[in-house]
Amino acid sequence: MPDLLCPHCLQPLPGGYGGDCPHCGRSLENPNPEGALPLGTQLGDRYTVGGYISADGDGLCYRGVLNEEKKFVLIKEYFPVTLCNGRSADGALMPKEGREVLFKTSRMDFKDLYDDLHNLTPATGLSTILDVLEENNTVYAIEESEKGMTLTHYLSLRSRTLTPAEARTLLQPVMEGVTQLHKAGLIHRGICPDNILLPIDGTARLTGYGTLALRTGGSELKSQLYPGYAAPEQYSASEFSGRYTDVYALAAVCYKLVTGQTPVAAPQRRVRDSLESAHSLEAGVPTWFSQVLACALRLDPARRMQTVPELMSALTDPNVANAMFERGDNQISTRKIMGVSLVVIVVLAILLIWSLLESGGGSAAQTPPPAQSSTAQSEDPALDEVETIPNLVGKRYASEIKDNDLYASYRIVMTEENSSDVAAGIVMSQEPAAGTLKTEENQILQIVVSKGPNLVEMPNIIGFTQANASKQLDERDIQYRMQIIENDGTMAEGCVAKTDVLAGTRFDAGKTVVSVFIAGERDDTLVATTGTPAPQDTAESDASQSSSAAE
Structure with a gap:
């Protein structure tokens, strides 16, 4: 076994912990609070536990050391205070009586989360999870430590x-x-x-x-x-x-x-x-x-x-x-405000010109009839040159818009979205809106084209924890609502008991909202009334199966 390392300066400690570090002089006495892992605890023969940092509802956080690389890390220990009675003499966590199943399912959620993060990171903008290990009847997540x-x-x-x-x-x-x-x-x-x-x-x-x-x-x-x-x-x-x-x-x-x-x-x-x-x-x-x-x-x-x-x-x-x-x-969009403002300005300008013509004529007989004024305005070449944005909504992109010379003076930017109501390939919306004044050559015209309905297959999430069920549904863009139902003791607490869409069913994710029913806390009074014992072992087995399925 290699020498222990000082959690402060990363130098080897042939004499073990106690007293002061012979290299940096800092104390090696245990400063961590009661219930936390002592300073110098070894995890998986790979990590050294340093000083305690903080605690939350999930557990405790420590400074730590990756022994082989002599690198500082953060160590997160699953230790839910609401579900634990502390540690045994050998350091193992002890769940509270009657809370064993919830302790295990919550621990499974913790492990699944950090396993997923370990597989996902390193990634831009995310702190890296370096390792996940199980020990002391709990789970430890090792996270990078950045200066x-x-x-x-x-x-x-x-x-x-x-x-x-x-x-x-x-x-x-x-x-x-x-x-x-x-x-x-x-x-x-x-x-x-x-x-x-x-x-x-x-x-x-x-x-x-x-x-x-x-x-x-x-x-x-x-x-x-x-x-x-x-x-x-x-x-x-x-x-x-x-x-x-x-x-x-x-x-x-x-x-x-x-x-x-x-x-x-x-x-x-x-x-x-x-x-x-x-x-x-x-x-x-x-x-x-x-x-x-x-x-x-x-x-x-x-x-x-x-x-x-x-x-x-x-x-x-x-x-x-x-x-x-x-x-x-x-x-209210800025473009709409500008459009309305432009119309108001044009109307005011016409009224002002009309007023000036009337005042300059000197008599009612010399004032051109309104119809003549309107005709003169309509024959103004400048007005005839005004170009407005064409209406592309409802047209088929591939055959009516793409490579069409009618729209050569526009830079068309196309994006696609699923739609339950518009057939695939049809334009659903555009920006700027049809009828808006064209303001520049090669103006950008953004259109959204339908990809048709988003057909998905319902995954089998029976027995999954609420967090894992949400993950499976979110990955498939399935809309869902979750509802807590009464637990007669035959279901794993906090896990999916049933859904209103059967596993394997294909459906339109844009129109269907799946109901997911989560088993609530076991009601021991119902168990006593029915005479059916609450199968904790079965609940734990279901939870384990859900973890395997999620992985």
Whole structure:
């Protein structure tokens, strides 16, 4: 066995722990609180536990050392205080009586999360998970340790707010990382300045990973939410988070960067929404940029911006933002305002000319009849040269638009989206709108073409934990609602008991919302009444099977 390492200076300790390090002189006595792993504990013969850092509902965090590479790391230990009675003499965690199944299913969620992150990272904008190991009846996640500061600390050192361009640049890698999380079926749920690291020699990275239960108010674990950044749906176990939850948090962080103020916490906004626009707090923030943040910070998830790429595009390009506002409800686009203003100006100009002609004629008899004036205006060559945007909505892109000389003076930008109502290949929307004045040669004309319905196959998620079930459905873009049902003791607590769409069924994901029924806490009174014992072993077996299926 190799020599133990000093967790402070990484030098070998032939004499073991105790006293002071002969190399750096720092104390090797155990400073960690009761219940935490002692300083110098070896994990998997690969890692040395250093000083205790913090605790949350998922567990404990320590400084640590990767022995072979003599490299500092962070060690996260699954230790849910609401489900544990502490440690045995040999260091193993002991679940509370009657909470064994929930302890195991929650531990499985923790391991599945960090296994997925281990497979996904390293990735742009995400802190890397180096290893996951099981020991002491629990799970340890090993995360990279970067030199730098949190975004919270960085903002405290600044004398001014960031410009929108600076904010976009800083958050770009984090948004790219969250997009990768979402593609892997993972939701972060804890994005805030405290969990964004600014390394000395790199771009911003997101850390602060946590299980669904940790980031949900009223869950079985002691939850950890970040007021102002946590979305409203996170404050209740009866509501369900999704990709739009991280969109809310990212917009809240951006709001903080450009205004210097933390958004009003979601529970308070639900009572009285007093959140001021970014533009009203900081005049240098463009109106369209402020509107994008407002759209992404909507309290209702269904009316909120849904994906991070959509948020990234809208924060970068005002044309994209305006197109989004035209499609959205309760929004007025800048382009529409300009269009209406132009019409008003033209009408006022005509009235002014008319008034001047009347006053210059000297008598009513010399004033041209209105019909003649109208005719003269209609024959004005300048008006005949005005060109308006053609209507492409409803046309077939491949045969009617692509390579068509009629649209040679436009630069057509085509994107595709699934639609349950419009046939594949047909244009669903365009920006600018038809009839709008053409303002330049080779003007950009953005169109959205239907890909037809999004047909998906329902996965078999019976027995999956709530977090794993959400992951499977999110990966397939399946809309779903989850509902807690009464548990008579025959179902694994916190796992999927049934769905209203059978596994293997193909359906239109754009029109169907799948109902997923989650088994609630076992009701021992029902077990006693029916005389059927609660099969803990079966519940644990189902949970294990769900983990294998998820992997």
